[in-house]
Amino acid sequence: xxxxxxxxxxxxxxxxxxxxxxxxxxxxxxxxxxxxxxxxxxxxxxxxxxxxxxxxxxxxxxxxxxxxxxxxxxxxxxxxxxxxxxxxxxxxxxxxxxxxxxxxxxxxxxxxxxxxxxxxxxxxxxxxxxxxxxxxxxxxxxxxxxxxxxxxxxxxxxxxxxxxxxxxxxxxxxxxxxxxxxxxxxxxxxxxxxxxxxxxxxxxxxxxxxxxxxxxxxxxxxxxxxxxxxxxxxxxxxxxxxxxxxxxxxxxxxxxxxxxxxxxxxxxxxxxxxxxxxxxxxxxxxxxxxxxxxxxxxxxxxxxxxxxxxxxxxxxxxxxxxxxxxxxxxxxxxxxxxxxxxxxxxxxxxxxxxxxxxxxxxxxxxxxxxxxxxxxxxxxxxxxxxxxxxxxxxxxxxxxxxxxxxxxxxxxxxxxxxxxxxxxxxxxxxxxxxxxxxxxxxxxxxxxxxxxxxxxxxxxxxxxxxxxxxxxxxxxxxxxxxxxxxxxxxxxxxxxxxxxxxxxxxx
Numbered sequence: 184x185x186x187x188x189x190x191x192x193x194x195x196x197x198x199x200x201x202x203x204x205x206x207x208x209x210x211x212x213x214x215x216x217x218x219x220x221x222x223x224x225x226x227x228x229x230x231x232x233x234x235x236x237x238x239x240x241x242x243x244x245x246x247x248x249x250x251x252x253x254x255x256x257x258x259x260x261x262x263x264x265x266x267x268x269x270x271x272x273x274x275x276x277x278x279x280x281x282x283x284x285x286x287x288x289x290x291x292x293x294x295x296x297x298x299x300x301x302x303x304x305x306x307x308x309x310x311x312x313x314x315x316x317x318x319x320x321x322x323x324x325x326x327x328x329x330x331x332x333x334x335x336x337x338x339x340x341x342x343x344x345x346x347x348x349x350x351x352x353x354x355x356x357x358x359x360x361x362x363x364x365x366x367x368x369x370x371x372x373x374x375x376x377x378x379x380x381x382x383x384x385x386x387x388x389x390x391x392x393x394x395x396x397x398x399x400x401x402x403x404x405x406x407x408x409x410x411x412x413x414x415x416x417x418x419x420x421x422x423x424x425x426x427x428x429x430x431x432x433x434x435x436x437x438x439x440x441x442x443x444x445x446x447x448x449x450x451x452x453x454x455x456x457x458x459x460x461x462x463x464x465x466x467x468x469x470x471x472x473x474x475x476x477x478x479x480x481x482x483x484x485x486x487x488x489x490x491x492x493x494x495x496x497x498x499x500x501x502x503x504x505x506x507x508x509x510x511x512x513x514x515x516x517x518x519x520x521x522x523x524x525x526x527x528x529x530x531x532x533x534x535x536x537x538x539x540x541x542x543x544x545x546x547x548x549x550x551x552x553x554x555x556x557x558x559x560x561x562x563x564x565x566x567x568x569x570x571x572x573x574x575x576x577x578x579x580x581x582x583x584x585x586x587x588x589x590x591x592x593x594x595x596x597x598x599x600x601x602x603x604x605x606x607x608x609x610x611x612x613x614x615x616x617x618x619x620x621x622x623x624x625x626x627x628x629x630x631x632x633x634x635x636x637x638x639x640x641x642x643x644x645x646x647x648x649x650x651x652x653x654x655x656x657x658x659x660x661x662x663x664x665x666x667x668x669x670x671x672x673x674x675x676x677x678x679x680x681x682x683x684x685x686x687x688x689x690x
Contacts, residue, residue, distance in 0.1 A: 185399045188347045190320040197397045201227035204344045204396035208232055210241050212309040215336030218255075219248030219493035219520060220273075220447050220472045223329030225312040225346045226402045229255045236264035246300075246308070248331020248492065248520050249293060249564060250274070252405030260286060270296045271562040282558050290552060293471065293565040294524035297335035301366065311340035313387070314348055314400075316355045322391025323384075325356050328404055328505070329493030330517045334361050334387045342395040349401045354509045357385050359517045364525075375528050378442050378469040379488040381516060409475055409497040412453035415581050418612035419450070420457020423537070423577065426608070426615050428461070438462065442469040444529075444569050445476070446538035447495065452476045454537055454579050454610075459483050469532055471523045471565045473515070475500045481511060490516045492523040524565045529572040536573035538566040540580040540609070543634075544596040545627040545643060546658055547603040547618045549578050555669055556597030563600050570605045582611035582636040588677040590639040592630060594646045595665035609634050623658040624651070642668070642681055 189195060205228050208214055218224025224247070235241055236259070244267040245259065256274035259265050268277065270291035281288040291299075299305040313333045316325045326333055327348055337343050362383030364370050374382045412420070430436045440463055445451040455476035458466065468477060468489035475497050480486035494517070496504055504511065522528065529536075540549045541560065551566050553559055570576040578601070580591045591611065603623065609616045614633035618626050631643045646667075650659035668678040675683065 185347055185349065188317040188349070188353070189397060190318060191322055191391055194318060194322070194391060194394060194397060197394055198399060199396050201231035201398050202234075204228050204398050205231040205235060207342055207344060207395050208243065208310050211243070213244040213246065213306060215246045215308040215311045215332065215340055216251070217248065217313045217326065217329065217331060217333040217336070218251045219329035219331035220250055220495045221252030221405045221407060222493040222495045223314050223327040223331065223333070223404065224251045224253065224255060225314050225344070226253055226255070226348070227346055227398050227400045228312050228344055229259060233258045233262035233264055236262040242266035244268075246270070246296060246332065246336070248329060248333065250561070253402065254405075271564050273561040278559060278561075288559060288562075290559070290562040292524070292563060292567045294521050294526065294568045297332050297519075297521050300335060300339055306339065308336055308340040310342045310344060310395075311336035312344045312346065313337050314346045316351050316353055317347065318345060318391075318394070318397070319386055321388070322394070323386035323388045325386045326359055326517070327351050327355065330359055330361065330519050331492055332520060334363060334519050335521070337387050337389050338363070340393070343389060343393050344396045344398065345394055346398045346400050349399065350403050351505065352508060354512070358508070358512050358515060359385050361385070361387055361519060362522055363519065364521070373522065373525060373528055375522070376531065378467045378490045378532065379516070383518075404495075404501070406498040406501045407474065407495045408449075409452050410449040412456050415612040416450055416453035417457065419579050419581075419610050420454045422610050422615040423454060423579070423608070424457055424461045424463075426617070427463070427535075439465040439467070441533045441535050441574050442467045444468065444470040444534045444536040444573070445472075445474070446564065446566055447472045447474070448539050450539050450579055450581070451537055455480070458485060469523070469528070469534055471520060478504050478511065481514060486514075488514050490518060490523065492518055492520040520565070524568040526568060526572045529569055533574035534569060534572075535575045535577065536569035537577045537579060538570060540578040540591065542591050542593055542596055543578060543580065543606070543609050543630070544593050545630045545647060546623045547606045547609065547626050547630065548596045548599045549601040549606055549609075550596040550598045551600040553598035555673065567600060567605075570601045575607050576601075576605055577608040577610060578606055579610045582613050582634060583639075587636070587638060588679070589672060590636060590643075590668060590678050592635045592639070592643065593668050594643060595660060597666065597669055611636075638679060642679070
C-alpha cells in the first residue's frame, strides 16, 4: 500500500496512472525532471510520454539535473519527443540525434541551470516530474537517490507530478539537505564551511495544491557501468597519491588532505579507489556524484563524510548500499546540484578536484566534451564548476585510446572546455605533470616528458620544437600542423601516421 508514503489524505485522490499523469504535458511545454547521473529520475511518466509521442505530435524542452537512467533519454529521443535538451546527457541514441542537429542540446555548467531559470533567462517550467520516497504531512517532497535540480523545478513549475518509488526505504528521509540561495544581487553567503554542514531542510517545500498527479512506481535506478581498476588506472592513482604524499611532506596539506571531488566514470572512480592503499585518513568528500569508491572508502575506515548530489553505483554495490542506507546516512548528505557545484563553496572549502579529460594538449588545455572538435559526447557536467575554483584542479586520462591509435595528449585540443588557467595537474599512466607556476613553454616540456605515451613522444616533441623555431610566441603553435594527429586518425585510423598528412610534412 502507498498510503503511508503519501501523508496528506487530501492527496490520495491525485493518484493516477502514468498515462493520465502524462496528459498534463502538452506539445511545446518545458518539463523539468528529476534525475542526476542515472539516479533518482522519474521512471514511469516519461515512458508514457514517449508512447504518446509515437502517436501524436509532441515536442518538449527537457531539463534535468544530468543524465537519465533506464534508457529514458534513448526512449524519448527515438519517440521524437525531444526538441531541446539541457544541461547534460550521456545516451548514445540521443547523442546521435544531437550531432545530427535533430535535438538542440544546450551544454551547461551544472551549477548554472536553475540560476538561469530563477532569473527568467530560461523557462518558465510548465511541469516538474519528481521522484520521491514520500510526501510528508506538510506536502513537502522527500527525494530519492538524487536531488539535482529537482527542488527548484518543483518550486518554479506551474504543475508538479510526483512519482513515489516503493523500492526505496523511507529511511532515506533525513539524507537530503535542501538549501536554495536567495535571489541576486542581495544574496548572502552560502553558510557551508565544512562538507558535513547541513544548512537547509530535509525535503522540498511546495504548496501541495500544485501537485497535479501522483504515480506509484516500483522500478530501481539503473546501475552504472563502472569498470574495476585496471593496470593503467592503478598507475594513474599511484602517480596522484604519490604527488599528494609529497604535498603533505612539504606541509602544504595535512594527512586528511582537503575535501575530495571526483567526476563520474570508471577512471575517476578507479583513481579515488587508489586512496585505499595510502596512509591518508579521515578523508572527506564534497562532490556531485557519490560512486562505489566513496562507499569503499567508508567501509575501509578511510572516509568520514561525503557530500554529493546523487548516488550512482555499480551492480555489485547498488543493492548493498541502498538496502543498508541507514548504516551510511549519518555520514552522507545529498544537496541540490547548484550547492554541491557552487563556485563559492568550492573555493571556500579548497577542494582537490579530480575530473576526466577526453584529450589535453601540451599547454594544459582540456577537452571534456567533443570528439574531433565537432561531435558531442556527454557535456561539460560539473567539471568546469570544480576545475575553475578548486585548490587543486586535476585531470586524469589514459595516455592513449583505441588500442594506441589515438593519443589523449595532442598538440592543440580540438575543443577547449577547461583552459590552461584552470588546470593544475594532468595525470596519465605515464606520469604526472605539475603545471602550477609554469609558463606555456615550460608546460609543454613537462607534459610531453611525463604524460605522453612513448609512441607519441617524438611526434609531439617535433611539433613543439618546430612551432618554437618557426612561429615562437608565448604559446608556440604551427596552425598548419596543430591538428595533424587528428587528421591522421580521420584519414588513416591512426594518429601515429601523422607524418603522412600533407600539412604535417610542410615546412
